[in-house]
Amino acid sequence: MTQSPEALTSQLLKTAKKAGADAADAMVLQGTSLSIEVRAGALEQAERSEGIDLGLRVFVGQKSATVSASDTRVETIEEMAARAIAMAREAPDDAYAGLATPEQLAVDYDISALQLADATPEPSPASLQDDAARAEASALENKEISQVQSASAGYSARQVHFAASNGFSGGYHRTNRGLSCVAIAGTGTGMERDYDGDSRTFQSDLRSPEEIGQQAAARAVERLDARKPPTGCFDVLFDERISASLIGHLLMAINGSSVARGASWLRDAMGEAVLPDHLSLVEDPHRPRAASSRPFDAEGLPTKPRNIVEDGVLKSWTLDLATGRKLSMGSTANATRGTSSAPSPASSNVALTQGTASREDLIRDMGTGLLVTSMIGSTINPNTGDYSRGAAGFWVEKGEITGAINECTIAGNLRDMLRNLVPANDARRHLSRVVPSLLVPGMTLAGN
Template identity: 60%
Template sequence: MTHALPDLAQQLLDAAKAAGADAADTLVTEGFQTSVDVRDAKLEEAQRAEGVDFGLRVIIGTRQAVVSSMDARPDTIRAMAERAVAMAREAPEDPSVGLADPSLLATEVPDLDLADDAGDPSPDVLRDMALAAEAAARGVDGITKTDSAGAGASRRHIHLAGTNGLSAGYERTSRSLSVVAIAGTGTAMERDWAFDGRTHLSDLDPPEEIGRLAAERTLARRAPRRPRTGTYPVLYDERVAAGLIGHLVAAINGMMIARGSSWAKDLMGASVLPDGLSLTERPLRPRVTGSRPLDAEGLATREAPLVEDGVLGRWVLDLSTARRLGLKSTGNAARGTSTPPSPSVTNLHLTAGTANRDDLIAQMGTGLLVTSLIGSTINPNTGDYSRGASGIWYEKGAPVHAVSEVTIAGNLRDMLRTIVPANDARSYASHVVPSLLVPSMTIAGE
């Protein structure tokens, strides 16, 4: 690190107090990000960004303001603190604003092995990974070219501090590899992708596997047709199923509940998933991209169910939304350097089913396996759901043809209450959600 982050954080807090803030907190990050893209077996682009980034939140009474900068010179820090205080004095009052009581702060930062100690991959290593993935995709019969292949690596040191005594930090890394493959030409051109992202390079899937998977997915999309409009079962493939669960998570976010603008606002203690299914947040999983040892307000994170045996058990809360609702924070605060804290989930785990995906396809009979979703029209108040979809059409459990440019629609209350999970979730993913069968949805085709 170029900067001693705890010292920089303290400078920011001291400047805020000197400028007239009643209280303040700060998020300071420092690190780098490198990305390499190749095309047609040649290097297309390489980028690297590094530096320090920090945000300062100041509080005056029940008013707050946030400013951010990448310039750590003392004069800049003093000026930004003065600007933040001036902004806070003009901000609207909000009784929910405030730092955590010192008694609520995490007393330790558990080591979740989020930083790769094996060293950071060089641009040459990233380039070779991308080239190998692209070559594997192009080596599959039927693939005409690749749109892109890329690899990336990053490392971040993160430190949180506040005038309430908060001072804690940790380090995390990220490594990723992706390929987009293309089959066909002209108006018959189809494309699909494969991606893997981990905290440690050694955990990444081999480039050859990622390239092959992108090719197989692309070839399955050739010669698409639209089925007849009607009501059918819809099976969400594992790679898009987490998005369906994500709509439930968004609906129980404390901001939505506090505003009274969620279709789930009256469902606390009610069934939102089938009996026997639980949705659990697991923020402390080692070597997982979504893990975090403490939240953005310095509270300890912990494993806890959101839904247990089908019944909704809690909202997703930070301090502000908890105060608005007369509840306690669930340790779900997240923030960027230019924004105040807001509620956000970490890792999720949905109860797996007993059947594999092929079993659910057989159970589906005639219907749509969704492998890609585009756009969305989700009514947050009613849960009405409509999305563009692509995938594979099945009849009597057998694949018939690819599908594109159809719309699938339903209501999230009904959809989520009837889902049938498979057992094919990736155990290493941040959101461990298997393929999900929705027994009845409207498909707008021909």
């Protein structure tokens, strides 16, 4: 009989202790995924996978090592433990590595309140194919669409269990249902493409295939006849689809791994203003139906909401146990890990304070500038925050969109950009990063 993830983590720990580990933790991921792609109304590709991954981290004094496998046989688990012990004995001492103390561990958490998994049965391949075909057909109803590059639908379910020799043992089930469509407008060298898609924990929350296909088509058509913008200093409005990338740069800069190495443009900014005074950035790992919600982190610590930025002022780094110890601080319960790696810090669900103006209001008020809807490439200096990215979108003249823009570069410094940004009120609340469209004044544009 196949063992459960909980039983496998217990077996991994027992085997590691028997092999000579002073302490250990183990993670088991078991899941299934199904994806369907349609092209020209016919099935293009179908994939289904089922698998299980085992991860074991052992400690021998202040030395540690991590091994992984995808085989649950007893002899494989014994070999994992033996190899991990041998590797750990050759590793250098790490004064900051180690498990949580028993009093730090999560207890009495309510997994059901997070609504991480949909109890609805797994969709059939036929139903996924139908969704993808409907999205494609909807996009092709737009006469300016020359073809649909891809229309795909997918589903995944995963069981996660984590246990450690300090007494922690816990797990949860997570599901995801997705649908996307990429449409191409125009012909020859005048082709332009764009996309739309949706990804949800609960299948009933997913937007309709028709809406996704129509939106993908409309976005592709809007990009036809694109030109380069003028070179100069202009306001730039980051569309809600890509605005979370700006907050992502902030999150990377306050990650404990970056701060502990001194490789962050915010390394000395604790207690300083990094956003406008009226804006806050809040993390909530307990938001129901959100993709990054979790009751405990990858070291067994209880997760909880925290203010990362409060009224513009930076209040918290993002830490796991090791980076917290390096910085003489406590963990913020943000450890994440895969089966083949040791824990590292990462944020979960975050939300930026929304503004009162709509995106259309910001377009009207910005006068002349660039509305960015897609970006490519990235040159970000992690030490200085200097920012440069390729961009495409729409030119705004006298508060109105006048045409599509491509092949340009936008540049600035993240410290200045974030401190002066203006938010709209259009953030989608089901996403892990709830960030509205963001207006950044006075960026440098390189075009014609």
